[in-house]
Structures are given as C-alpha cells and as structure tokens.
Amino acid sequence: MKITTIGIDLAKSVFQIHGVDSHGKAVLRKKLSRAKMLEFFIKLPPCLIGMEACGSAHYWARKLVEMGHTVKLMAPQFVKPYVKANKNDAADAEAICEAVSRPNMRFVAIKTEEQQAILSLHRVRQSFVKARTAQSNQIRGLLSEFGVILPRGMADIARRLPELLEKTNLPDSFRELLQRLYQHFKELDKQVEELDQKIQLWHRNSAISRQLAEIPGIGPITASALVASIGDASSFANGRQLAAWLGLVPKQHSSGGKALLLGISKRGDCYLRTLLIHGARAVIRRAEDKPGGTWLSKLLARRHKNVAAVALANKNARIVWALLTHNDRRFRADYVPAVADA
Template identity: 45%
Template sequence: MKLKTITIDLAKTVFQVCGVNEHIKPQFNKKLKRTELLDFMRQQPPTLVVMEACYSSHYWGREIAKLGHDTKLIPAQHVTPFVRGNKNDHNDAFAIAEASQRSHIRFVPVKSEQQQEINCLHRIRERLIRNKTALSNQIRGLLSEFGVIFPCGHVALCAGLAQVIDSEQRSNQLRTMMRALKAEYEDTRSRIKAIEQQLHHFVNNSESGKILLSIPGIGFINASAFLAAIDKGQAFNNPKEFAVWLGLTPKQHASGNISKMGGITKRGDRYLRKQLVHGARSVVSRAAQRTDPLSLWATKLRVTKPFNKVAVAVAHRLARLIWILLTRQEHYRVTSSQVSA
C-alpha cells in the first residue's frame, strides 16, 4: 500500500487519520487515541502529512516531522468547502486530503517552540493590558461616587489614588479598598513590564529583529509579534501576498465589467493588523517633520485623505517593507525604490 498523503483531523484525545494514494483514494480512515498516534506514524514510511492549522497543530507538526515526515498545515477555512456529507471526523479527515491537493492552497509553516513562546507572551500581555484598563476604569468610577475626579492617564491615576489613601478625611474602609486596588494595579503594570523586557531581549538577540527595528513605526512589540508569526516570511511568494494575508488590501466587489473596491478585507491575524496600524499612526503623526520618501508620501495623502485612512495605507506599505527586508535580510534604508516596492 503506497500512500501519497496522510491527513490527521486533530482533537484532544481521539484523532482521525486518513491515508490516500496518488489518485486521492482512501486506503484507510480510522480513529487513533492520543497515545497511539506517534507510534502509528513511526511505522509509516516518510510521506506528506497534512493537518488543519488549529488547536495543538504546531506541536503535532513538530513531533511528526521528527519522525521523518514532511509536515504541512492547511488553514481550516480552506478545508470546509471539501467536506462531503455530514460533518464528522471521518469526512473531515478526507476533506483535508482533497484540499491539500489544490495548487492555490498556501500552507502554514510549522512554528518553533520559541515562536509559540513569544506568541504566548503577547497573548498574556494583551490580557494584562485589558485587565489594567478595566481596573483603571473601575477605580475612577468608584472614586467618582465619592466626588473624586482626576484627569486621564497613569500619572494622574496614581496621584489621585495617593491623595485618597493619604487623606485623613476619608474613611478607613475606603482607604483600605483603594490601597488594595492600587497594589493590584501596580502588580499588573509590573507584570506587563516584565513581559516587555522578555520581548525586548528576544528582538535584540535576533538579526531579523534588528532588521524590523530599522523600519519606521516598528518597535520591539511589533517586531517580536511579526517574527513569532511569520519568521522570515517564507510562507509568502511576494509582498502583496503578505499584505493580503494581513487583511490590509481593499475588498473587491466585481461582476462583469463592473468592479468596485471597498474597505480593507480585515482577513488574517487581527492582532498583527492592529499593531501594524498603530505603528503606522506614529509614522503619519510625525510625517510632517520628516523628509524621507515614506513620510513625504504620507504627508501628500493627508492633504486629501483623513488620518485613519492614511494610517491604513501606510500600514499596507509597511507590511510590504517588512516582507521585502526579512526576505532579503537587509536593514531599512531611506531610498525611493524601497518605498515604491
């Protein structure tokens, strides 16, 4: 029995494994327990193994690759159109096999453990930032019930809390509550700073990270996020594909000879797109004081376009620069050829 592809429908404890030949005819399609999967794959000759890019897929991709197989991950949304009949593990595993044979499918590179660790740090940091914002809003809301109002910002919040805690005119219960909230707020900020130090260390010890830091609007937060997500951009054939993957290209509505371009598609990773747009905002806000081609282009757009639209346009240009420089392993240089790439 000669297999061309083995596909695995991943789960927590029970996996569906399907093997197909060169004619995409199933040779087997069976369930395996978690403890049986690696033993089964160890007995198979080296072949192409395809899984959906979903829960635990990168871990299994690394483990199966160690056994000599060529492991690839396919985006889950590309598998759905190939599911025949009812939605079940048996049909899902075969649908992965059919989808993997399409020439236009772009596979997701298997992430290393370090890349996943950096992704974890970003997710934890995002949650802590939400907690910090919620805690700050709660403190302001609670104190407003006692007539204490102070301006926005971290400095004003800490100063306002200190005044309440140190005031003898406030009750002991209120002062105790504010003291506990202040400790929680400061602990959250210290945890965020600790994570940012780890991200800073990761970027500074990576040549690709230094390349990203040379690009306008890219700091260590953005640099670490993009390195963890795309490494050197090897999954994309050109900068346009990368910008499309980020969801920064216009949405097209076409029929016959009529073609209309709408807003950006917002496909792909929302976190990466958000971070890149925030970086582009900093570029646009300082563009008027600079004379490099990217800033001049942004300043020219600001004459006829609102700030947010210009920021998204600059983010699209930055995405292209990121892919070009990572692929070439070159630092950003202020040249008109790079900006117009």
C-alpha cells in the same frame, strides 16, 4: 496498499485520520489515542500529511516532520468547503485529506519552538495589558460614583489614586476596596513591564528583529512579533500577499466586470495589524511637524489620518517582506525606486 496522503483531525485525546492512495481511493479510516499517535506514524512510510492550523498543530507538525513526513497546515476556513456531509471527526479528516492535495490551496508555515515561545510572551503580555486597562476603567468608574473624576490614562491612576486615598472623604469600606484594586493594578503593571524586558532582550539578540526596528513605526515589540509570526517570509510571493495576510488590503466585492473595493479586510492576526497601525499613527504625529514633500505628507494632504495610517502600515508590511526575504538588504529612509527615479 500504499498511503500517499493523510488528513488528521486534531483533538485533545482522540485523533481521527483519513488516508488515500495515489488514485485518491480511501484506504485508511482510523481513530488514534494521543498516546499512540507517534507510534503509528513512525511505522508509516513517508507521506503527505494535512492538518488544520489549530491548537497543538505546530507541535504535531514538528514531530511528524522529524519522522520524514511532509506536513502542511491549512486555515480551517479553507478546509470547511470540502466537508461533504454532516460535521463529525471522520468527515473533517476526509475533508482535510482532500484539501491538502489541492494545487491552489494556501498553507500556513510551521512555527519553530523559539517562534512559539516569543509569541507566548506576546500573548500573555497582551492579556495583562487588557486586564490592566479593564482594572483602571473599573477604578475610574467606581470613583465617579462618589463624584471623583480622573482623566483618562494610566499615569493619572498611579499618580493621583494614592493621594485620593489619603485626602478624600470616602467611606472606609470603599477606601479599603480601592486599595485592593490599586494593588492589583500595580501588580498587572509590574507583569507587563517584566514581559516587556524579556521581549526587549530577545529583540536585542535577534539580528533580523533589530533590522526591522529600523523602519519608522516599528519598534522592538512590533519587530519581534513580526519575526516570530511570519517566520519564513518566502512563503509569500510578494509584499502585497503579506499585507493581505495581515488584513491591510481592501476587501473586494466585485461582480459583472465592475470592481468594488471596500474598507480593509481585517483578516489575519489582529494583534500584528494593531501594532503596525499604532506605529503608523506615531509616525504621522511626528510627520505633521515636518515640512512637506514626502510621500506621507502628500498623502495626509488629500486623505484622512486614519486612511494614511493604514496606508503607511501597508507600506511597512511590504518593506518587512522585502527585508525578510533579502537578508543582505537594510532599510534606507532615502531610498527612491528606480521607476520613480526614471
């Protein structure tokens, strides 16, 4: 009995594994506690191991790769069609074992500890930004109940609220509440600024991140997030696959030989897609003040700004793939493709 492929259904404490031999016959069905996971696999001959790309998957993948196993991660939505019966841990492990052996399966690149560390900074920063926005909206909404209207924007909260607390005739209890909310707002703003500095420091120490930041519409935040999330760009066959992974290509609903393209699919990482589109909007705002003739100005002349922003984000994603897969290349704003030149 030689196990060639194993599927692992990950959990916090109890893990279900399913193993098959070279003929696809099930030869192993077992539950393992977290403490015995490494002990079991270190005694096992090297084999192919499949897991869903979920919480702790990258950690276990790194550990198993160190033992000599070949580990492949898959998106959960690609594994679900292989579940044959009712959902349970054993059925999930069997489905993972079958899915990982499919020749056309799409896999997720295993992230390094450094990649996960910088991504953790981005995730925490994103949560602080959301909390700061929610806090400013709450302050603005509470003041409106007393007839005080503040314009939209973080700057007006920080600039006008201290003055309102001193001069406006507000009840003392409400004034104390506003002071408490304002202190919370300032603390959130401080946390965001400190995390920005940490990300900037990592960006300055990363050559490839600095290289991506040369692309118009991509700054240190976007560049560092792209480098940490994508990792090995060679796992994508071309730039369009990377753009599709980010959800920047049209959703297709075709049948009977008739092609129907809808809006963008919005699949993949929403955070990266948002950063790329917001960066594209900044480029578009500056492009409106420049003379025409460029690809972007021609696009803006015939399509809506939102469409142009997504198109530019898609283009930047493809440029990112080209730079990540060819380390000897650098971004050139005056570059003209050979086909267009001919």
